[in-house]
Amino acid sequence: MQNSDQKRYDKIADDQPPFALHFGLRILQAHPDCLRAEFEVTEALSNRNGVLHGGAIMGVADNLGGTATFLNLAAGQGTTTIESKTNFLRGVAIGETLSTETTPVHRGRRTQIWTTRFFRSDGKLAAVVTQTQMILSAQDRRW
Amino acid sequence: MQNSDQKRYDKIADDQPPFALHFGLRILQAHPDCLRAEFEVTEALSNRNGVLHGGAIMGVADNLGGTATFLNLAAGQGTTTIESKTNFLRGVAIGETLSTETTPVHRGRRTQIWTTRFFRSDGKLAAVVTQTQMILSAQDRRW
């Protein structure tokens, strides 16, 4: 991999949309084959049970799935999430740092499928999100 | 339905966790059979394509699914989302007001399943989220 490729990947990963800023997501590795990030589980992300809100997990995952897909697109292409499935395995306490790993299940011509895993600081898996992205060409943007 | 019941429902619905506040969710109707809400699609909720972030839809839905389940619990019971599935149908522009409707698919002894539909102001369906809540008794809280 050339240095200029990595610069392009980092630029895509750094260019996070407003909604992602709410999570304080830090991208640790941005590569077309693997995207790694982490974020602090703050009070602002808590639910009724006083632990991390499931919606925050899904929000982070949707953002990472979109970013990972972008890292694999050609110029002029776009992407939109068409569906997403989450399994919640364990609660995550406020104050934790969650690590995420986003890896491809499928990178086809028309769809890409990405899985994001969330790990607690004790190394245990907290949640798994798999989502399907539809690839949009310039003329598909009407979708 | 007695007036005191509705007061209890409204109290549950009003008692929203920190993460939900980010969405500016307004509960319009809180009843064990149907939960209706709405929120403004602000710039803070946008994605890379300049429309509503899919993560915001899933965050709102997770919050509403949990609230709806709470409206159906007995004293001492709790709930946790174990899985969630979303279909995204149409983009939602910044500035829109989205309406939501959360209705039960199943209210069993051990699980409840709720579907939240998101409608744009043109009446078109933008997304559908279905999630499974596991009912926790006092001794189950270890889950």
Add this chain to the structure above:
Amino acid sequence: MQNSDQKRYDKIADDQPPFALHFGLRILQAHPDCLRAEFEVTEALSNRNGVLHGGAIMGVADNLGGTATFLNLAAGQGTTTIESKTNFLRGVAIGETLSTETTPVHRGRRTQIWTTRFFRSDGKLAAVVTQTQMILSAQDRRW
């Protein structure tokens, strides 16, 4: 609706693939807006617990989702299931007759989403399957 339309719908619905024959599915109503069917829960469809196998429910639903999509296609188009999600709510005893109802969630240019509900003879909902079909044009058949 003209009579010739209904004949075309019935022809599509009757033209069931080999795998569907294993379920003994009877199509009761074939219309682009709603597909209704029923089948007997025989011993051949049972699981380890001696009730209807979840795989049979998903097999029937996949077949009906594909059929419903076909009822909405133009000449030359095809369809393939890209994802499917099932919630199992209640067990179904051997000897039951299950009724199914398949209705559209979304009929877009590029995807269609269909939900199939399974009802027991006591009228209770046994399972819900929602699946996304990707629409294929002649040149897309390479997918």
Add this chain to the structure above:
Amino acid sequence: MQNSDQKRYDKIADDQPPFALHFGLRILQAHPDCLRAEFEVTEALSNRNGVLHGGAIMGVADNLGGTATFLNLAAGQGTTTIESKTNFLRGVAIGETLSTETTPVHRGRRTQIWTTRFFRSDGKLAAVVTQTQMILSAQDRRW
């Protein structure tokens, strides 16, 4: 692992329910950590497009997920699938031999989550099925 353990695993794996027989599933490895199997894609399993029916993939996966869970249960416990999610990636031609690999995502006290991957003979991934099994104790059988 003792020899008697493996005998018990093989007995569980061999004890397939009637619906599974339709698929001609051969269990290659039965172990609490990994279940591997294979089956021939016969004409009887085909769909309208003349390739493997998606329902057959989901039926096989449901059977394997249940079997894998059984390999991890204590005496007196049972299991039921509460939800299942499938992504279909590639078509599978009649005449193929499909290999499957079923591995745990989560083995908790109340639920187990298993993923089954389907590989074509060219080594390419054809489908991924993840499902949640609810663990039933003797008194839970009323579920």
